[in-house]
């Protein structure tokens with residue numbers, strides 16, 4: 001791999017009929033006016049970002065958008081998962097109304113998954129729907145959250161519990177923005193990349209094992225391949241099951257345990273990708289206890305998650321009944337049905353399924369996996 005070589009721009013198509021769109025992945029895209037050609041025409045664009053990302057990237061985006069819009073507005077939200085909530089969402093509507101934005105206004109989500117999920121939800125709601133574009137700036141957002149149209153906010157009782165399916169018009173993944181990402185956020189993104197291996201493509205999993213150091217060193221060619229392959233896998237799943245009536249649930253491998261960790265500790269303590277990393281190890285243990293995979297698979301996944309710089313031991317969420325607390329939190333999950341938790345388990349190489357499991361077995365997993 002050559003650290004300074006810029007890979008050519010790739011395009012991945014999300015095929016959803018009239019709601020189809022392209023993900024562009026390449027270096028230098030964010031500030032290139034050509035990246036924003038042929039979007040729905042409008043007089044106004046509103047960039048939604050946060051206090052960390054806006055100082056780094058709002059200006060080049062603003063300049064690029066000025067080639068296409070008479071007015072390019074910027075709204076800077078407070079940064080952090082704890083702000084993925086109603087009061088912060090309201091700030092987007094406040095800005096749209098205060099600036100007399102009409103129903104053609106295009107929103108641009110400039111940031112990680114938090115900004116992307118909230119901006120998408122605001123776009124779905126404002127005047128019953130305005131177009132939006134994802135300009136993801138974290139690795140996690142480039143490989144997962146900006147793609148597929150899941151938008152929303154958290155509720156104190158459950159993660160991502162209020163939202164809408166609403167597809168963006170385009171996704172612009174600029175590899176250059178990953179240079180400023182803190183190492184902890186890079187690792188969080190690697191969790192979602194690793195996820196695609198066990199659920200869909202063990203050859204890709206093997207490639208990640210062989211290239212994890214290159215990814216951690218942010219080698220552009222390695223990152224471009226990992227982002228492109230992740231988006232291809234996600235595009236194939238979303239193209240078959242946009243609204244998660246079945247198959248799409250496999251993209252939540254590790255998330256049932258991970259969301260419990262995130263909400264149980266309080267949003268923002270563990271990062272989403274950290275919860276997913278540790279949650280995948282816990283879900284692999286559960287798969288083993290259900291007789292679906294062997295110990296060697298669990299160990300292989302655990303090793304890779306750890307090499308990516310992610311936690312593999314779950315936190316204690318209660319000093320009294322830790323497993324009980326996890327179970328209580330996991331019952332507030334969108335996959336749960338009639339109070340029964342359903343887990344994404346691995347049931348073969350590169351294959352995942354949705355299963356329920358006896359509480360006693362889940363307790364064993366939590367006891368074995370928490371420090």
Ligand code: NAD
Nearest residue numbers: 052079112113114137138140141144145150177180181272
């Ligand atoms: P995030 O949006 O909180 O970003 C992480 C941190 O990195 C923030 O402090 C942010 O300001 C900073 N940052 C972003 N880009 C940067 C850059 N280029 N340089 C320096 N700092 C930068 O977190 P995330 O991991 O991107 O996203 C997590 C969120 O995404 C969670 O809320 C999760 O629920 C959601 N998510 C949604 C989906 C979906 O399908 N919609 C999928 C996965 C995750």
Ligand code: GLY
Nearest residue numbers: 148150248251252
């Ligand atoms: N991140 C899970 C999904 O998009 O379905």
